[in-house]
Amino acid sequence: MVVIDGAGGYVPLYRIDRSDVADQHGGRGRGESAVPARDENHVTMASEAVSTALGRSTTAAEDVAAVFTASISDQFAEHGIAAQLAYRAGTSTDVRTGDFQASGRAAADALATAREYVRATDEPAVVAAVDVMPVESGGDDESTMGTGAGALVLRPDSDTPVATLESVGQATTGFLERHREHGESATAGDARFERRHGVAPAASTAFDRADAGGELEYGVASAPGFRLARTALEPIDAERVSTFNQVGYAGTATLLLDLCHAIESADPGATIGAVAYGQGGADAFVVSVDDAADDLDGLTVAEQLEAKEYVSYAKHLEYRERYDYEGVPNA
Amino acid sequence: MSGPRYHRTREQDQRLVAFECQSCGYVSFPDEKQTCKRCGDAPATFEEVQLAERGEIKTFVVQEYLPDDIEVPQPLAIVDLPQADGSGESARVYGLLTETELDELSVGTEVEARFRELFDDGERPINSFKFSVPREVKR
Numbered sequence: 001m002v003v004i005d006g007a008g009g010y011v012p013l014y015r016i017d018r019s020d021v022a023d024q025h026g027g028r029g030r031g032e033s034a035v036p037a038r039d040e041n042h043v044t045m046a047s048e049a050v051s052t053a054l055g056r057s058t059t060a061a062e063d064v065a066a067v068f069t070a071s072i073s074d075q076f077a078e079h080g081i082a083a084q085l086a087y088r089a090g091t092s093t094d095v096r097t098g099d100f101q102a103s104g105r106a107a108a109d110a111l112a113t114a115r116e117y118v119r120a121t122d123e124p125a126v127v128a129a130v131d132v133m134p135v136e137s138g139g140d141d142e143s144t145m146g147t148g149a150g151a152l153v154l155r156p157d158s159d160t161p162v163a164t165l166e167s168v169g170q171a172t173t174g175f176l177e178r179h180r181e182h183g184e185s186a187t188a189g190d191a192r193f194e195r196r197h198g199v200a201p202a203a204s205t206a207f208d209r210a211d212a213g214g215e216l217e218y219g220v221a222s223a224p225g226f227r228l229a230r231t232a233l234e235p236i237d238a239e240r241v242s243t244f245n246q247v248g249y250a251g252t253a254t255l256l257l258d259l260c261h262a263i264e265s266a267d268p269g270a271t272i273g274a275v276a277y278g279q280g281g282a283d284a285f286v287v288s289v290d291d292a293a294d295d296l297d298g299l300t301v302a303e304q305l306e307a308k309e310y311v312s313y314a315k316h317l318e319y320r321e322r323y324d325y326e327g328v329p330n331a
Numbered sequence: 332m333s334g335p336r337y338h339r340t341r342e343q344d345q346r347l348v349a350f351e352c353q354s355c356g357y358v359s360f361p362d363e364k365q366t367c368k369r370c371g372d373a374p375a376t377f378e379e380v381q382l383a384e385r386g387e388i389k390t391f392v393v394q395e396y397l398p399d400d401i402e403v404p405q406p407l408a409i410v411d412l413p414q415a416d417g418s419g420e421s422a423r424v425y426g427l428l429t430e431t432e433l434d435e436l437s438v439g440t441e442v443e444a445r446f447r448e449l450f451d452d453g454e455r456p457i458n459s460f461k462f463s464v465p466r467e468v469k470r
């Protein structure tokens with residue numbers, strides 16, 4: 001068995017009202033998306049989530065045997081996130097690290113790998129995902145690309161787990177539609193085609209393999225759009241828990257942030273089906289919520305969604321400006 | 332030691348580790364000194380102590396004139412950070428404030444250490460501690 005000994009989400013303070021984006025370029029905007037502060041970056045945001053997750057766990061940082069991270073927007077080709085998080089958290093130098101990238105599934109890859117690592121070694125592991133999704137002024141997805149971080153502490157067992165990771169299923173279909181080159185904005189492709197031929201088969205196969213059954217109460221989905229995510233949850237008849245309308249698509253972070261949000265909001269005993277769709281396929285996880293989720297230290301995701309300040313359209317571009325390395329210049 | 336200066340204080344830059352004088356109890360942050368600034372013990376014996384994440388503003392100034400790439404007004408505070416285990420003295424720490432409006436600030440305001448980008452070394456971010464009013468105050 002592998003339990004979730006701690007979970008933490010991080011949402012920056014700032015938001016752009018999507019109607020302010022619509023006012024610039026036409027169209028309509030509902031909801032809002034999270035914007036990083038000017039002095040936040042991948043490592044600082046992921047550190048916030050890891051601190052919360054470790055603080056809620058029974059695991060001491062020096063006992064963490066592996067730190068696996070995911071990101072699809074880190075501006076560095078060589079620099080890495082996992083080792084920086086490990087040092088900041090205070091792990092032993094004996095820790096195993098891994099940086100997962102290049103697909104929206106990367107957080108699921110990191111989580112599934114951490115689960116296997118915990119099973120193989122009987123030692124705790126930390127998984128974190130963080131993204132600042134790049135935007136292009138006037139681009140189709142400018143108003144819905146978000147930012148945030150999430151982290152989980154996994155261990156073989158615990159007297160007071162917040163949740164249990166019951167099963168995992170994957171479907172590597174090789175299907176590719178949305179893609180993004182360094183220095184370019186994402187090419188979304190044909191969303192209807194992707195929903196029908198990419199998301200639907202991958203998500204349903206992944207849920208089948210996770211042996212999800214029909215009785216999951218809550219569903220969490222990570223995919224680069226509201227409707228893509230909704231399609232990913234069609235195989236299970238569950239109530240959707242999502243930060244999409246407050247945070248936007250936060251890349252790989254969405255899976256762990258929304259899963260943390262679901263664990264925090266659900267009653268002990270509840271079951272959650274979580275699916276991450278990205279380039280190449282989908283992964284599904286079945287999680288059951290345990291008693292310790294009822295009383296957690298630190299701000300919940302819901303509290304962070306509430307504690308916010310709006311920034312102007314100009315600031316929304318400016319604050320993300322340095323993330324143009326793998327996106328597009330925001331000028 | 333070779334390499335950039337910030338490497339020498341890397342641990343205290345990332346983990347709120349301070350140094351307590353074993354003669355008089357003075358807590359130094361971020362530097363581990365040879366000589367105790369208060370009792371003059373030299374060479375002083377310092378022991379590592381962990382600081383708490385929340386402390387209190389003792390005084391602050393507001394910087395209005397800064398290079399263009401720094402947002403103004405930029406408050407700079409002196410914060411007393413207690414030791415995490417509640418023992419001994421607090422460390423007196425200089426820190427920039429982030430995500431904090433001027434009307435949220437006064438002497439005695441509770442602030443929280445936040446791990447943030449302090450500056451960049453060319454293009455590489457150097458992360459360390461700033462302070463902000465606790466996020467729950469924003470609700």
Ligand SMILES: [Zn+2]
Binds near residue numbers: 367368369370372
């Ligand atoms: Zn002394």
